[in-house]
Amino acid sequence: MLDVRGLRKVYDGSGRRIEAVRDLTFSVAAGDLVCLVGPSGCGKTTLLKCVGGLLAPTGGEVLLEGRRVTGPPPGTAFVFQEYGRSLFPWMRVAANVELPLRQKGLSRRRRGELVRDALDAVGLADAAQAYPWQLSGGMQQRVAIARALAHEPRLLLMDEPFAAVDAQTRADLEDLVRGLWRERGITILFVTHDIDEAVYLGRRVIVLSASPTVVREQLEVDLPDARDQVRTRVDPRFADLRTHVYEQIQAAKRGTPPAVEVTTSDTPPPR
Numbered sequence: 329m330l331d332v333r334g335l336r337k338v339y340d341g342s343g344r345r346i347e348a349v350r351d352l353t354f355s356v357a358a359g360d361l362v363c364l365v366g367p368s369g370c371g372k373t374t375l376l377k378c379v380g381g382l383l384a385p386t387g388g389e390v391l392l393e394g395r396r397v398t399g400p401p402p403g404t405a406f407v408f409q410e411y412g413r414s415l416f417p418w419m420r421v422a423a424n425v426e427l428p429l430r431q432k433g434l435s436r437r438r439r440g441e442l443v444r445d446a447l448d449a450v451g452l453a454d455a456a457q458a459y460p461w462q463l464s465g466g467m468q469q470r471v472a473i474a475r476a477l478a479h480e481p482r483l484l485l486m487d488e489p490f491a492a493v494d495a496q497t498r499a500d501l502e503d504l505v506r507g508l509w510r511e512r513g514i515t516i517l518f519v520t521h522d523i524d525e526a527v528y529l530g531r532r533v534i535v536l537s538a539s540p541t542v543v544r545e546q547l548e549v550d551l552p553d554a555r556d557q558v559r560t561r562v563d564p565r566f567a568d569l570r571t572h573v574y575e576q577i578q579a580a581k582r583g584t585p586p587a588v589e590v591t592t593s594d595t596p597p598p599r
């Protein structure tokens with residue numbers, strides 16, 4: 329579904345030239361849930377913005393369903409970390425969710441159905457007439473997810489969406505995303521700096537190097553599909569995978585090359 333080929337991004341301005349992303353190549357199949365992790369500042373947000381057509385790459389290309397991305401592609405939705413800034417405080421929850429639908433030329437009735445379905449899916453059917461500032465941080469992020477869902481995306485891009493919420497809310501939101509992914513078959517690219525979150529959520533994890541960034545490793549998360557915040561996290565395989573990803577990121581920070589050639593296969597680390 330998604331092909332990132334030789335992606336390069338150089339920021340050039342104010343006398344500074346920063347090569348944020350050097351050469352990124354990877355693919356995401358339709359219906360996959362891929363988590364991207366890497367050292368702080370390695371260009372995860374830059375990559376996501378290029379994939380979502382919000383930034384033009386300096387080199388290489390992003391192909392979505394075979395078409396080159398040159399602007400925000402239809403069928404793609406974003407969820408950002410800063411829910412507080414992505415919702416309009418003067419609009420009620422339902423109006424916030426409906427807003428992007430107004431550009432789609434849908435009837436009022438259809439928009440209403442989509443808003444109700446999306447709020448229902450995130451467990452906020454009762455909050456439709458509230459204002460965002462009357463809700464907790466976790467609930468506001470649910471509204472942002474509902475707004476993305478109402479758009480009926482085929483590709484959902486999530487940029488550290490749970491970084492600002494407390495641990496319990498985060499666990500609930502992780503399970504919400506896994507549930508939506510399994511029920512709706514949406515392809516999800518999820519950026520996080522949290523290794524446990526990447527392994528718990530992902531069907532695959534892509535580890536990025538330090539900036540200027542390349543793909544350091546791709547691995548398949550061979551944990552059972554039905555995940556559970558308690559049982560999955562004490563599974564010895566979960567511990568193996570998180571240790572492996574942690575070591576890869578530490579090595580990336582030191583600039584140590586991978587022990588084996590960078591793989592583009594889904595080969596999991598040795599047991």
Ligand SMILES: Nc1ncnc2c1ncn2[C@@H]1O[C@H](COP(=O)(O)OP(=O)(O)OP(=O)(O)O)[C@@H](O)[C@H]1O
Pocket residue numbers: 339340346348367368369370371372373374375521539
């Ligand atoms: N608009 C910009 N102009 C200039 N440099 C930028 C811009 N945006 C990002 N950068 C630089 O590009 C590099 C990658 O930034 P980016 O935000 O993509 O990384 P990140 O991995 O998402 O960071 P973090 O882990 O801290 O969220 C950093 O060195 C950053 O300073």
